[in-house]
Amino acid sequence: MLPRYADIIIDISHEAIDRPFQYRIPDELQEKIQIGSMVKIPFGRGNHLRTGYVIGFSNQTEYQPDRIKKIAELCDRSVPVEGRLLALAAWIRENYGSTMINAIRMVMPVKKTIRQLTDQMVVLTDQMDAEQLAQVREQYQKKHAQAKLRLLQALEEVPERYLSMDIVRQRLNISSVTLKAMQQEKVIAVISKERYRTAGIYDYKEGFQITLNKEQQIVVDEITHDMEQGHQQTYLLHGITGSGKTEVYVNIVKKTVKMGKQAIVLIPEIALTYQTVRYFRNYFGDRVTILNSRLSDGEKYDQFMRAKNGDVDVVIGPRSALFAPFQNLGIIIIDEEHESSYKSDYPPKYHARETAVKRAELEHASVLLGSATPSVESYHRALNGTYRLLELHERAGSGQLAKTSIVDLRKELKAGNRSIISRELADDIADRLARRQQVMLFINKRGYNSFVSCRSCGEALKCPHCDVSLTRHGNNQMICHYCGFQMPQPKVCPSCHSGLIGGYGTGTQKVEEEVQRLFPQARILRMDKDTTTAKNAHEQILEKFGNGEADILVGTQMIVKGHDFANVTLVGIILADLTLFQNDYRAGERTFDLITQAAGRAGRGEQPGKVVIQTYKPEHYAIKAAAEQDYSYFYKEEEAYRGLMKYPPEWNMMVVLMVSSDEAFLDQMAEDICDYIRSCSVDDRNMKIIGPSAPVIAKIRDIYRRVVYIKNYRYNELVVLKDRIEQYISEKKEVQDLSLQFDFNPLNMY
Incomplete structure (x- = not known):
């Protein structure tokens, strides 16, 4: 049956986006109208015709049918860019859960009260x-x-x-x-001319050119030939660290722009923006802009409008840049596609990779995924023919893969070394400082200590609002990284009043202090979430290090992703095990990725590089494979494990997260929902249900959490189950204090 009513958003660039309005679909438009269609509708008491966009359909209405106004006309048979983005929002809502309004807010620029900048100009009449x-x-x-x-x-x-x-x-x-x-x-006139806000200032070299090697040229030719022939598909570029993937991206974008089309380049971290934009501007000048969460509302809106009006050809940024409103999108490039930052942490919990493929399908564009360590899911799809696999086996230019050394920290302890810097790494740092070469030290933990606990009663100091331990920072402040709660470190244990309270573990601040103690003459920079809160802090730190104003850069994972510093000849991975034993089936993959990416920062110039991996588990396959830069060996081991345990990509998984401020009520509703799920799949042998149970963090900001894991071989059956759960909950009257979130193939366990 064709739908009778359409839900329409009016003035999509304004705050009216908060509310859809229902209109009747005329008979003559029933087979022509679709989600994303632009329509003219009578609005308000005067029934003035306004432009609106269709965001959904229904056969039911909460109002009297004769009071519902009728759509006046369908504006154009071609769907405008706003309509295509709305169709994408509808797909996101269907495949990942959440509400349509939340999905729309994510893909569309909402124009709040933003003052347009103007310049006064003096002109000859x-x-x-x-x-x-x-x-x-x-x-x-x-x-x-x-x-x-x-x-x-x-x-x-x-x-x-x-x-x-x-x-x-x-x-x-x-x-x-x-x-x-x-x-x-x-003789003259004085006029006001609107101008865009600038989003970052990056210098560039005009007329910059680079020559591709044979491998790079083959990849560029294959993709651009397909684009010229009108063949759109998804490619996976597996290139070792330093193989010149960025040069490949630039040359593909150059061909795309020559075809009169635009390109979106996604990067996993805001920290990579400075280097990436500067590189692209060498080729495209001011026709490049950025989109990220660090921009002000005005800057962000202006960059959206520049893209929509065709004033730029390339948009670069993290996940949210995927929704740049280009009128004629040609290609979406996702660099470091394996990164977990491409998955949204907030509803709708979409993945930029799958969403990019869907947007490309809607806009007849291509997708290029690039990584030295492809995600197991993407490599699996490349091997089964869903993606086309392209490879780069050699480093571009004169750089060679760094030599790797694994240090067994168990032996260090036996030898009496209690420092977080092994003897071999300390010797290598001293050698590089003497040669005036640079060092990068990576540890995937910010702060000073992992946690503070009492040696007498064993109690760890926890956040009173969240079910997590507080992290000690260098100023003796205890901070919750979930809700921001802070308190000074107590001198006695709050539980047993013992004075035997102290810190365990290590973090970036502690590494920085230890390195400064061992090498007082060294100039050290630290880069983590705590040192990059200010605007442009990422660029300032990286520029200082790139200019040689520091000898050693200590940081979290944001320093190991894609940065290219020719004078870095030593990379130290302080604790390779920090990600290895997390409560997560992806722990091995995450460890392999981080070590391989960190190792890739060394030896990118003319000088040979070295990587020192410090670990308590040197025999683990993820660490051995990363040390050898052997992705094939890692993939075989990891896929066998995933298949045995029925994890993605062999099976699919959906997490149902239930949250409420009332713990007893939440437990009852979690049982009810779980019983309903089981009733929906009583005869389905491909459905595995685990839960309900408390997640690792059972409380955040005084809100309690419960979780159910559901595995199924077929993704679409999980989507259908999600729809049934939403329907089941919507029919219950007592669920005002219950919120549900869905997460498909989660990148972080609950």
């Missing part, structure tokens, strides 16, 4: 032809009007025949009286 200009010039010379002559000559010298008011007033020293007189003479 249109009636000033060459003959009239000569007459005016002659008059000014007779009257010795030097200021007027000066301005007239400056305006004639620029092809655009206009100058900014700042130049006129400050550089040419023209007074208000002179400007007013020339306006009255109709």
Whole structure:
């Protein structure tokens, strides 16, 4: 049955996005209208025609049918960019859960109260032809009007025949009286011209060129040939660290722009923006912009409008840049596609990789996924033919893969070394400092200590609002990384009042202090979430290190992703086991990725590099494979484990997270929901249900959490089950204090 009513968003660039309105679909439009269609509708008491976008359909209405207004007309058979993004939002809502409004807010720029920036310009009036200009010039010379002559000559010298008011007033020293007189003479006019806010300032080299090697050129030719032939598909580029994937991206984007199309380049971390944008601007100049969460509302909205109006060809940024409203999108490139940051932590919990593939399908564009350590899911799809696999086996230029050394920390302890820096790593750091070469030290933990606990009663110091231990930072402040709660470190245990309370574990701050103690002459920079809260802090730290203003860079995973510093010849991985024993089936993959990526930062220039991996588990396959840079060996071991345990990509998984402020009520509802799930799949042998149970963190900000894991071989059956659960909950009246979230193939366990 064709739907009778359409839910329509009006003035999509405004705050009215918060509410859809229901309209009746005329019979003649029933087979033509679709999600994302732009329509004209009567709105308000005066029934003025307004533009709206269809976001959903139904056969039911909460109002009297004769009171519902009718859609006036379908604007165009082609779906505009806003419509295509709305269709994408509808797909996200269907495949990942959440509400349609939340999905729309994610894909569309909401114009809040944003003041448009304007510049005053002084222009020669249109009636000033060459003959009239000569007459005016002659008059000014007779009257010795030097200021007027000066301005007239400056305006004639620029092809655009206009100058900014700042130049006129400050550089040419023209007074208000002179400007007013020339306006009255109709020689000039003063106009206001809207301008965009800038999003980051990056210098670049004009006319920059680079020569691709044979492997790189083959990849570029294969993808661009398909694009020229109108064949759109998804490619997986597996290239070892330093193989020149960025050069491949740039050359593909150059071909895309020549075809009159635009490109989106996704990067996993805001920290990579500085280096990536600077590189792309060498080729595309000011036709490149950025989109990320660090921009102000005004900056963000202006970059959306620049993309929509065709004022830029390339948008670069993390996950949210995927929704840049290009009118003629040609390719989406996802660099370091294995990174977990491409998965949203908030509903709807979409994955940028799958969402990019869907957007490309809607817009007849291509997708290129690139990584030195492809996700197991993407490599699995490449091997079964869903993606096309392309490979780069050699480092570009003169760089060679760094030599790797594994240090067994158990032996270090036996030898009496209690420092977090092994003897081998300390010797290597001293050697590099003597040679004036640079060092990067990676530990995937910020702060000073992992936790503080009592040696007497064993109690760890926990956040009173969240079910997690507090982290000690260098200023003796205990901080909860979930809700932000802070307190000074107590001198006695709050539980047993013992004075035997102290910190365990290590973090970036402690590594920084220890390195400074061992090498007091070294210049050290630290890069983690705590040191990059200020705007442009990422760029400032990286620029200092790139300029040689520091010898050692200590940091979390944000320092190991894609950065290219030619003078870095040593990388130390302080504790390779930090990610290895997490409560997560992806722990091995995450460890392999981080070590391989960190190792790839060394030896990218002419000098050979070395990587020191410190671990308590040197025999683990993820660490051995990373040390050898052997992805094939790792993939075989990891896929066998995933298949045995029925984890993605062999099976699919859906997590149902239930949250409430009432713990007893939550436990009852969790049991009810779990019983309902089992009733839906009583005869399904492909369905595995685990739970309900308390997650690892059972309380955050005084809100309790319960979780159910559901595994199924077929993804679409999990989507259907999600719809049934939502319907089941919507029919219950007592669930006002219950919130449900769905997470498909989660990248972090609960």
